[in-house]
Amino acid sequence: MYSDEFTVKENLSLSPLLEVLADVFHRYSKHDPSLEQPLRSILPINDQQNALLNLPCIDTQRGYMCVKTITSFPGILPAIDGVVSLFNSNNGRLLLIADAKEITARRTAAVSFLATKLLASNKLKNENAVLTILGCGVQGRVHLDVFTELFKWNKIYLWSRNMTHAINLQSDYSSKLNNIELLENLNDNRILQSDVICTCTASKEALLSLHQVKKGVHINAVGSFRATMRELADDLMLSSDTTVIVDSKESAMKEAGEIIQSKAEIVAELGELIENNEFCDGISKDKITIFKSVGMAIEDLAAAIVLYEYLQECREK
Ligand SMILES: NC(=O)C1=CN([C@@H]2O[C@H](COP(=O)(O)OP(=O)(O)OC[C@H]3O[C@@H](n4cnc5c(N)ncnc54)[C@H](OP(=O)(O)O)[C@@H]3O)[C@@H](O)[C@H]2O)C=CC1
Numbered sequence: 001m002y003s004d005e006f007t008v009k010e011n012l013s014l015s016p017l018l019e020v021l022a023d024v025f026h027r028y029s030k031h032d033p034s035l036e037q038p039l040r041s042i043l044p045i046n047d048q049q050n051a052l053l054n055l056p057c058i059d060t061q062r063g064y065m066c067v068k069t070i071t072s073f074p075g076i077l078p079a080i081d082g083v084v085s086l087f088n089s090n091n092g093r094l095l096l097i098a099d100a101k102e103i104t105a106r107r108t109a110a111v112s113f114l115a116t117k118l119l120a121s122n123k124l125k126n127e128n129a130v131l132t133i134l135g136c137g138v139q140g141r142v143h144l145d146v147f148t149e150l151f152k153w154n155k156i157y158l159w160s161r162n163m164t165h166a167i168n169l170q171s172d173y174s175s176k177l178n179n180i181e182l183l184e185n186l187n188d189n190r191i192l193q194s195d196v197i198c199t200c201t202a203s204k205e206a207l208l209s210l211h212q213v214k215k216g217v218h219i220n221a222v223g224s225f226r227a228t229m230r231e232l233a234d235d236l237m238l239s240s241d242t243t244v245i246v247d248s249k250e251s252a253m254k255e256a257g258e259i260i261q262s263k264a265e266i267v268a269e270l271g272e273l274i275e276n277n278e279f280c281d282g283i284s285k286d287k288i289t290i291f292k293s294v295g296m297a298i299e300d301l302a303a304a305i306v307l308y309e310y311l312q313e314c315r316e317k
């Protein structure tokens with residue numbers, strides 16, 4: 001079975017995806033032996049900027065194995081291209097090949113939302129909550145999509161290095177959302193109003209420092225996945241007001257520029273927060289929470305399972 005970009009978009013529902021993501025993140029952080037995920041390989045190509053990535057994992061509890069093979073060519077659109085392959089872990093049969101662009105986009109934004117729910121649930125109870133998205137490429141767009149499908153924000157601010165990209169995104173949403181405003185630069189004081197910020201850029205220099213955000217803000221830092229990339233400044237990473245959570249400690253220490261360069265302490269993995277209300281409730285409202293993701297194979301596995309099982313159900317009807 002092959003699912004193209006359009007099929008993935010139409011059939012990968014967020015609600016079951018969030019459930020399966022929570023389960024695999026929880027089991028990953030518990031070192032559940034039925035879930036195996038080695039470190040992914042990132043093979044740089046010539047100039048060190050482009051890369052071939054391979055992300056495998058096996059989930060014998062659910063009976064699936066998954067491998068995503070993608071290229072990352074920042075600057076050539078789409079920057080990410082490739083496929084996700086899902087197999088049966090009991091008999092080795094290939095079950096599904098799906099477009100990796102759409103799976104990567106949606107599962108990454110869904111993970112950011114899951115982190116926001118766990119670390120900033122108080123913000124999602126506030127009807128005046130403000131969302132800011134930095135970077136209006138594929139990830140910025142899908143973060144806007146997912147974050148507005150799952151929550152009603154009072155105000156949304158968009159910024160992109162190339163302002164036209166932010167204008168285009170605002171305009172594409174104009175029939176659905178009339179509360180989007182543009183930020184012309186990152187010194188704009190309106191960033192200080194943000195309750196949740198998603199940084200979705202391929203930047204190599206910090207875009208956000210401590211003085212640009214308010215106490216109690218939650219940040220999903222999505223963009224960096226190399227030691228040389230970063231979106232957040234050292235003072236933000238190292239402040240005594242900041243709690244840093246990552247998707248995987250092993251991956252973050254190898255791939256997350258902010259963590260490697262600042263040497264910030266990682267307080268926990270996202271999976272450790274699931275079913276741990278004590279930890280989440282214990283984070284003071286004044287704490288800045290940062291969820292730094294680099295991306296993991298189990299996220300693609302979760303998306304491929306949800307998609308495959310839904311498509312099977314449709315076939316059987
Ligand atoms: N954590 C995870 O799981 C995942 C992380 N990623 C990473 O997220 C980032 C965004 O991916 P994606 O949206 O697919 O890529 P796109 O190529 O679609 O978009 C790139 C974005 O980065 C911005 N950008 C690039 N360079 C700079 C810079 N020096 N300063 C500020 N902004 C910059 C661009 O701004 P503009 O267009 O306005 O110039 C654009 O908004 C990438 O680094 C990607 O590798 C991707 C998938 C999963």
Ligand SMILES: O=C(O)C1=NCCCC1
Nearest residue numbers: 072080104225294295296
């Ligand atoms: O997890 C992924 O998939 C990716 N992570 C970093 C950038 C490329 C895609």
